Amino acid sequence: MVMTARTPADILAALDPEQRQAAQAVSGPVCILAGAGTGKTRTITARAAYAVATGAVAPGALLAVTFTARAAGEMRTRLRALGVSGVQARTFHAAALKQLTYFWPRVIGGAPPRLVDNTFGLVANAASRARLRPGTSEIRDLLSELEWAASTLVGPEDYPQAAASAGRLGPYDAAVVAQVYGAYVDLKRSQDLADWSDLLLLTAGALEDHAGVAEEFRARYRSFVVDEYQDVTPLQQRLLDAWLGGRADLCVVGDPHQTIYSFTGATPSYLLGFARRFPDATHVRLVRDYRSTPQVVTLANNVITKASSPHARLQLLAQQPPGPEPAFREHLDEPAEADAVALRCGELIDAGTPASEIAVLYRINAQSTAYEQALTNAGVPYLVRGGTRFFDRTEVREAILLLRGAARAVDGDAPAALPELVADVLRSGLSWSQAPPAGAGAVRERWESLAALHRLAGDLASAAPEAGLRELVVELEERSAAQHAPSVDGVTLASLHAAKGLEWDAVFLVGLVDGTLPLVHADTPAAVEEERRLLYVGVTRARTYLSLSWATSRSPGGRGSRRPSRFLDGLHAAAGQPAAGSARSPGAGRRSRSGPVPCRICGTVLTAAVDRKLGRCAGCPVDRDEALFEALRAWRAERAKALRQPAFCVFTDATLIAIAEQRPGSVAELVAIPGIGTAKLERFGDEVLALVGAGDTVQNSPD
Ligand code: ATP
Ligand code: MG
Numbered sequence: 001m002v003m004t005a006r007t008p009a010d011i012l013a014a015l016d017p018e019q020r021q022a023a024q025a026v027s028g029p030v031c032i033l034a035g036a037g038t039g040k041t042r043t044i045t046a047r048a049a050y051a052v053a054t055g056a057v058a059p060g061a062l063l064a065v066t067f068t069a070r071a072a073g074e075m076r077t078r079l080r081a082l083g084v085s086g087v088q089a090r091t092f093h094a095a096a097l098k099q100l101t102y103f104w105p106r107v108i109g110g111a112p113p114r115l116v117d118n119t120f121g122l123v124a125n126a127a128s129r130a131r132l133r134p135g136t137s138e139i140r141d142l143l144s145e146l147e148w149a150a151s152t153l154v155g156p157e158d159y160p161q162a163a164a165s166a167g168r169l170g171p172y173d174a175a176v177v178a179q180v181y182g183a184y185v186d187l188k189r190s191q192d193l194a195d196w197s198d199l200l201l202l203t204a205g206a207l208e209d210h211a212g213v214a215e216e217f218r219a220r221y222r223s224f225v226v227d228e229y230q231d232v233t234p235l236q237q238r239l240l241d242a243w244l245g246g247r248a249d250l251c252v253v254g255d256p257h258q259t260i261y262s263f264t265g266a267t268p269s270y271l272l273g274f275a276r277r278f279p280d281a282t283h284v285r286l287v288r289d290y291r292s293t294p295q296v297v298t299l300a301n302n303v304i305t306k307a308s309s310p311h312a313r314l315q316l317l318a319q320q321p322p323g324p325e326p327a328f329r330e331h332l333d334e335p336a337e338a339d340a341v342a343l344r345c346g347e348l349i350d351a352g353t354p355a356s357e358i359a360v361l362y363r364i365n366a367q368s369t370a371y372e373q374a375l376t377n378a379g380v381p382y383l384v385r386g387g388t389r390f391f392d393r394t395e396v397r398e399a400i401l402l403l404r405g406a407a408r409a410v411d412g413d414a415p416a417a418l419p420e421l422v423a424d425v426l427r428s429g430l431s432w433s434q435a436p437p438a439g440a441g442a443v444r445e446r447w448e449s450l451a452a453l454h455r456l457a458g459d460l461a462s463a464a465p466e467a468g469l470r471e472l473v474v475e476l477e478e479r480s481a482a483q484h485a486p487s488v489d490g491v492t493l494a495s496l497h498a499a500k501g502l503e504w505d506a507v508f509l510v511g512l513v514d515g516t517l518p519l520v521h522a523d524t525p526a527a528v529e530e531e532r533r534l535l536y537v538g539v540t541r542a543r544t545y546l547s548l549s550w551a552t553s554r555s556p557g558g559r560g561s562r563r564p565s566r567f568l569d570g571l572h573a574a575a576g577q578p579a580a581g582s583a584r585s586p587g588a589g590r591r592s593r594s595g596p597v598p599c600r601i602c603g604t605v606l607t608a609a610v611d612r613k614l615g616r617c618a619g620c621p622v623d624r625d626e627a628l629f630e631a632l633r634a635w636r637a638e639r640a641k642a643l644r645q646p647a648f649c650v651f652t653d654a655t656l657i658a659i660a661e662q663r664p665g666s667v668a669e670l671v672a673i674p675g676i677g678t679a680k681l682e683r684f685g686d687e688v689l690a691l692v693g694a695g696d697t698v699q700n701s702p703d
Contacts, residue, residue: 006049006083007053008050008053008054011023011046011049011050011053012024012046012050014042014046015043015046016039016286016288018284018285018286019043019046019284019286022043022047022251022284023047023050024050025251025282026047026050026054026056026057027056027223027249028223028224028249028250028251028281029248029250029251029274029278029280029281030251030252030283031251031252031253031271031274031282031284032251032252032253032284032285033253033254033255033256033272033283033285033314034255034284034286034287034314035255035257035286035314035315035540036255036257036258036289036291036300036536036537037289037290037292037297037503037540038286038287038288038289038290038316039286039288040253040254040255041071041227041253041501042078043253043284044251044253045075045078045079046082048064048079048087049079049084051223052086052087053083053084058086058222059084059086060086060087060220061220061221061222061223062087062221062222062223062224062225063088063090063095063221063224063225063243064087064088064089064224064226064227065090065091065095065224065225065226065227065240066090066091066227066228066501067091067227067228067231067500067501068091068498068500068501069094069485070385070484070485071228071501071502072089072090072091072484073479073484073485074501075089075227076484092200092236092239093199096199096203096239097199099203099206099217100112100203100206103206103210103213104202104206106213107206107212107213112202113188113192113193113194113202114192114194115193115196115199116188116194117196117392119143119146119195120139120143122187122188122193122195123146123180124139125187126181127139127142127180129180129183130180130183132176132180134171138171138172141171142170142171142177142180144264145159145168145170145171145177146181146184147197147265148166148168148265149162149181149265150195150197150198150235151233151234151236151264151265151266152166153234153235155181155185156178156179156182156185157178159174159178160174160175160177160178163177167524167526197235200235200236200238200239201239203239203242204238204241207242207243214245217245218247222247222249223249223250223251224243224250224251225250225251225252225253226240226251226253227253227254227501228258228500228501229252229253229254229270229271230254230255230258230266230268231254231258231259231260231261231268232266232267232271233264233265234265234267237270248278250278252271252274254268254271255314256268256271257310257311257314257536258533258536258537259530259533260496260530260533260534260537261497262530263530285313287314287315287317288316288317288319289316289317289318289320290319290320291320291540291543292318292320292542292543293321293323293324293543294318295323295324295325295326296318296326296539296542296544296546297317297318299326299546300316301315301316302570302571303532303535303567303571304532304533306567306570307529307533307536308525308529320543323544323545324544324545326539326546326547326548327546327548328548328549328568328571328572329547329548329550330549330550330552330564331549331551331552332551332552333551333555333556333557333558334370334551334553334555335374335556336551337370337510337549337550337551338370338371338373338510339374339378340549341371341374341508341510341547342374342377342378343674344508344547345358345378345508346378346380346654347674347677348506349380350651350655350676350677351677351680352649352680352683353505353545354489354505355380355381355490355491355648355649356487356489356491356492357504357506358505358506358507359491359492359494359499359502359504359506359507359508360382360491360492360493360494360508360510361494361495361499361507361508361509361538361541362493362494362495362496362510363495363496363516363517363534364495364516364519365495367510367511367516371510372384372444372493375491375493376438378652379652379653380490380491380648381436381448381489381490381491382490382492382493383452383491383492383493384445384493384494385492385493385498385499389485390449390485390486391479391480391485393445393446395446395449395450396449398429398430399426399429399430399450399453400473400480402425402429403425403453403473403476406469407469407470410468410469410470417461418457418458418460418461418468418469418472419461421457421468421469422453422454422469422472426453426454430450432454434451436448436451448490452485452487453476455486455489456476457472459486460475492504496509496534496535496537499537499538499541500537502541503542504541504542504543505543505544505545506542506543506544506545506546507538507539507542507545507547508549509538509539509547510549510550511549511550511551512535512548512550512564512567512568513550513551513552513562513564514562514563514565514566515562516565517531517534517535517565518531518532518565518566531567535565550564550565599615599616600662615658615661615662615673615674622661624661625661625663626660628659628663628691628692629656629660631691632651632656632659632660632688632691633656635687635688635691636650636651636656639684651680651684655673655674658673659673663692664688664692665692666689667681667685667689670685670688
């Protein structure tokens with residue numbers, strides 16, 4: 001990929017005066033304490049680029065740590081765009097793994113302990129050694145307790161007291177949990193295993209106890225940056241201190257209002273105590289929110305002002321032009337809520353918002369199923385975040401093996417373009433086809449993974465037209481080492497926790513009922529406050545469209561006894577919406593076409609999103625013009641190719657089917673089809689009407 005290094009002046013020009021001050025303080029200590037969307041991540045990326053461009057720090061001497069592999073990948077991409085390569089951007093875990101693998105053979109000898117990624121079985125084993133017979137949920141709770149203890153540097157003997165002072169409520173009496181913890185530690189030791197926490201501790205230990213290791217490490221790494229510092233654990237801080245070894249070249253950025261990992265042992269106290277630890281630090285406050293519309297920013301400020309101890313100086317000042325008011329929607333049941341969200345996603349996509357710029361965010365992962373189903377029914381592509389890591393998925397590993405084999409087999413000039421070659425390999429080796437499967441769940445996920453690899457080949461081919469399978473395999477290996485999953489062109493389904501640091505044009509916060517947000521288990525005031533911050537994180541992910549919704553019953557025909565989240569109290573009025581409880585709108589999101597939609601064949605009122613889009617019941621007999629449908633598909637493929645967008649960005653399958661069935665003869669009939677908004681009408685209306693053979697055109701239609 002061609003990189004053009006930016007000059008220091010170019011780099012600074014993209015920042016505001018406060019951001020620039022932080023970027024120019026290249027030798028730390030620097031602390032940026034600022035609210036969501038104010039450009040913290042942008043600033044530290046620019047600071048790294050500026051430090052390299054001015055020669056203040058060599059790229060290889062800079063280590064940037066962030067919270068998730070996706071955030072680290074994002075930082076690498078942004079650095080690349082600024083013309084910088086060689087700066088390491090990793091998670092604490094990935095950085096520790098790399099360092100330990102390097103130092104262990106020289107310090108201790110042999111291979112480091114084997115890393116256990118999933119410790120569920122090990123904890124179950126430890127519990128049975130402590131004569132317990134826990135069920136799955138007790139094992140999960142034990143696992144959380146053990147992780148919390150390790151993250152807060154608490155050993156088995158100290159667990160009962162530490163758990164009592166932290167108000168932890170484990171699945172068993174603290175003395176019993178301590179026993180399981182002791183058995184767990186023994187098991188790992190006897191089998192020479194390490195979990196992720198051990199990995200951090202062993203790396204810190206290697207630096208603390210071995211002068212040679214410390215010396216070599218410190219000669220190599222001189223400058224450290226930590227994003228999302230409000231959620232650092234004592235264990236991560238210990239590793240960071242070992243990296244620093246008394247030096248002060250550290251830049252941290254964070255937002256105490258976005259502390260959402262306290263339950264795992266993370267704490268904002270290091271961020272808030274930075275000035276005490278480094279009295280000569282440069283402090284920067286950012287208040288201008290560059291991400292969201294004033295409407296979203298007002299709501300975010302209102303959510304956090306109600307916190308028990310809000311930081312008044314972190315109030316956000318909107319910089320973007322105005323947009324739509326956030327929508328508050330109440331639904332009768334969860335499937336209706338999911339259908340309405342899926343319908344709205346389809347409308348946004350039809351109106352020109354890329355699917356990858358839309359997110360549906362929920363409190364717990366179990367909530368995703370209803371949305372996977374509804375989006376599948378509506379023909380909207382999606383991806384679920386937080387499942388198995390991309391490069392650990394079986395189908396991805398198989399595909400990489402096949403591609404590697406194919407790369408070896410191709411000699412000299414490849415017979416076809418890279419994306420076609422990749423499609424062939426995936427088709428013949430893994431029975432993959434370019435058309436998505438109809439169902440949801442595992443089949444769909446497998447297809448999405450392979451589609452992502454195919455798309456990556458397309459991206460690589462457009463960035464470097466001469467790239468072949470070999471270059472693709474190298475790119476995949478680099479990404480795999482960094483756990484840098486390819487971005488997928490679909491609506492993101494993610495938990496609020498996983499959405500941290502990210503942003504989308506449109507965000508749907510769903511399932512906002514009391515008991516889910518705050519979660520029913522949040523039984524202390526501190527736990528409830530953390531749940532409120534989760535809502536703040538959710539709200540501040542949206543650039544333009546924000547929808548907050550809930551259902552009064554779980555299933556159709558339920559008692560309707562659920563209440564909207566208490567955090568929404570008083571916010572509807574503030575956002576110019578009806579009060580909670582009065583906004584019943586089962587067909588939410590259909591601005592100009594609200595109200596019941598009857599089936600055009602049998603007249604029954606339609607409830608499912610996909611049925612409403614088609615304008616008929618799924619089971620009603622139809623008279624589809626197959627030739628027109630094929631002509632529309634061919635036209636869409638051509639348009640999508642010219643626009644370099646996936647086909648569904650032009651029109652979804654459901655919209656094409658609706659056009660082929662309803663054969664609109666006028667502009668009015670065309671816009672009556674759900675999914676055809678003003679933008680789509682202007683761009684494609686005439687072409688579609690011409691294909692249908694209508695006399696009307698968008699140009700000569702009355703306003
Ligand atoms: P969070 O707290 O959610 O992690 P953040 O403070 O890290 O947010 P960024 O993600 O860095 O914020 O920035 C938010 C958005 O605003 C990004 O799209 C970024 O490119 C844009 N942005 C930040 N600073 C500026 C600026 N000075 N001019 C224009 N756009 C900016
Ligand atoms: Mg950020």
